[in-house]
Structures are given as C-alpha cells and as structure tokens.
Amino acid sequence: MPAPPPAPPRVRDAQFIAGASRVEQLPAPQHLEVAFAGRSNVGKSSLMNALVERRRLVRTSSTPGCTRQISLFEVTTRLGSRLTLVDLPGYGYAKRSKSERAEWAELINGYLLKRPALSLVVALVDVRRGREEDDEQLVELLEQVPPQARAPVGVLWVATKLDKVPGSGRKLALNRLKEQTGHPWIGFSTELPETHELLWRRVLQHLELDQAAAAPAPATEPAP
Numbered sequence: 263m264p265a266p267p268p269a270p271p272r273v274r275d276a277q278f279i280a281g282a283s284r285v286e287q288l289p290a291p292q293h294l295e296v297a298f299a300g301r302s303n304v305g306k307s308s309l310m311n312a313l314v315e316r317r318r319l320v321r322t323s324s325t326p327g328c329t330r331q332i333s334l335f336e337v338t339t340r341l342g343s344r345l346t347l348v349d350l351p352g353y354g355y356a357k358r359s360k361s362e363r364a365e366w367a368e369l370i371n372g373y374l375l376k377r378p379a380l381s382l383v384v385a386l387v388d389v390r391r392g393r394e395e396d397d398e399q400l401v402e403l404l405e406q407v408p409p410q411a412r413a414p415v416g417v418l419w420v421a422t423k424l425d426k427v428p429g430s431g432r433k434l435a436l437n438r439l440k441e442q443t444g445h446p447w448i449g450f451s452t453e454l455p456e457t458h459e460l461l462w463r464r465v466l467q468h469l470e471l472d473q474a475a476a477a478p479a480p481a482t483e484p485a486p
C-alpha cells in the first residue's frame with residue numbers, strides 16, 4: 263500500500279528573535295509564548311526544530327547542558343497566526359558547578375514565574391525515564407504563581423524519544439506514564455513525523471490559534 267501523503271507544512275516562517283542569560287535582558291513579548299522545559303538532554307531543542315520544520319534553527323547537542331540561554335523564536339503558521347516558542351536551558355544537569363546551576367535555576371524560574379505572555383509550558387520527559395523529582399519541582403513552581411498575577415499557564419506533558427521504544431510498546435509506555443501521574447501524555451519523537459502533528463494541534467488548541475480552519479464547516483440553513 264502506498265504511504266499516505268505527507269501533511270502540508272504547518273509553518274510559514276520561523277525566526278530567531280533574541281537570546282538572554284538574564285530575564286531582564288529579554289525583549290518585551292510580542293505574542294503568546296510557549297516554553298519548552300525539561301531535564302538536560304531530554305530533547306527540547308530538537309523537538310522545537312522538528313516543530314518548526316527547520317533542521318538547525320535551534321542548537322542541539324548530544325552533550326547535556328547545550329542550551330545555556332533563554333532563546334525566543336517567532337513562528338508564523340501557514341494560516342498566518344503568530345506565536346513565540348521559547349527554548350529554556352535544561353535543569354538537573356549535575357556536572358555543572360553549583361554557581362552555574364544556581365544561575366540557570368534563577369533564569370528558568372524567573373522566566374516561568376514572571377513572564378506575562380507565557381501561556382503554555384510543554385514539559386518534556388524521556389519516555390524511558392518517566393517523571394522524576396526535578397519534573398515534580400517544575401509543577402510545584404508553576405503552582406506558586408498567584409492566580410491574580412496572570413492568566414493560568416497550561417502544561418502539556420510530552421514523552422520524548424518515543425522511537426527508542428519498539429513500536430508495539432509505545433502505547434503501553436504512554437499508558438503507564440498516565441497511570442503513574444494521573445494526567446495524559448503526548449508521545450513525541452524527532453524520527454516520527456506523525457507525532458509532530460498531534461503536538462502542534464494541542465499547542466494551537468491551547469492558544470486558540472488557527473482553530474477556525476480546523477473546525478468543521480457550520481451546517482448551512484436550508485433555503486426557505
């Protein structure tokens with residue numbers, strides 16, 4: 263049977279806007295922001311490249327601790343909506359000096375707690391490791407923001423590197439994570455394009471962007 267045709271590209275344009283090693287250096291927000299958070303090496307930067315359909319827009323590395331700054335990328339979807347994707351340094355990388363880890367924690371926490379345009383955190387966990395203590399701390403951190411300070415920030419949990427689990431075990435692995443944590447998971451792999459589409463859909467749904475085109479056409483009134 264012939265393979266189904268590839269999905270049309272989601273992204274019209276994606277550009278690097280700014281990088282900052284201190285929250286105060288970030289430019290004022292232009293659009294709703296979606297931040298990618300998770301342990302070092304979990305695949306945040308790679309996932310962003312896959313989402314924006316550019317191989318090397320965001321720097322990645324097989325060595326943990328690659329991303330040291332907060333980087334903002336402006337994305338224009340095929341339907342013309344704009345949003346900002348935010349690459350965060352990874353947490354939990356033990357081989358850094360104590361002061362460096364403290365600096366990163368301040369940077370990540372400062373961004374997550376204070377950025378008014380932050381609308382959604384995509385929280386990444388390696389499908390083979392599951393949710394660990396650092397990841398729990400991320401949830402606790404997001405709960406610290408007083409509700410009156412800004413609109414509530416959504417969290418999407420994503421299990422990365424799904425290609426490392428054999429095809430037959432993928433659904434089971436995601437179900438196991440759901441049982442352990444009590445919330446649903448989206449599986450993702452840079453190697454499995456079908457997983458990119460589902461994540462895009464969830465992100466855009468949360469931001470209420472590009473929804474008109476996705477909704478079924480309204481039933482027309484019969485002519486009198």
Ligand SMILES: Nc1nc2c(ncn2[C@@H]2O[C@H](COP(=O)(O)OP(=O)(O)OP(=O)(O)O)[C@@H](O)[C@H]2O)c(=O)[nH]1
Nearest residue numbers: 303304305306307308323324327328329352451452
């Ligand atoms: N097999 C496989 N490898 C992946 C996938 N995603 C990322 N990787 C690899 O995992 C390593 C880390 O990827 P990055 O995207 O740099 O990870 P990161 O979370 O941004 O890491 P830090 O910047 O250190 O926080 C790289 O060697 C990637 O090629 C995936 O879906 N499947």
Ligand SMILES: [Mg+2]
Nearest residue numbers: 306307328329
């Ligand atoms: Mg990175």
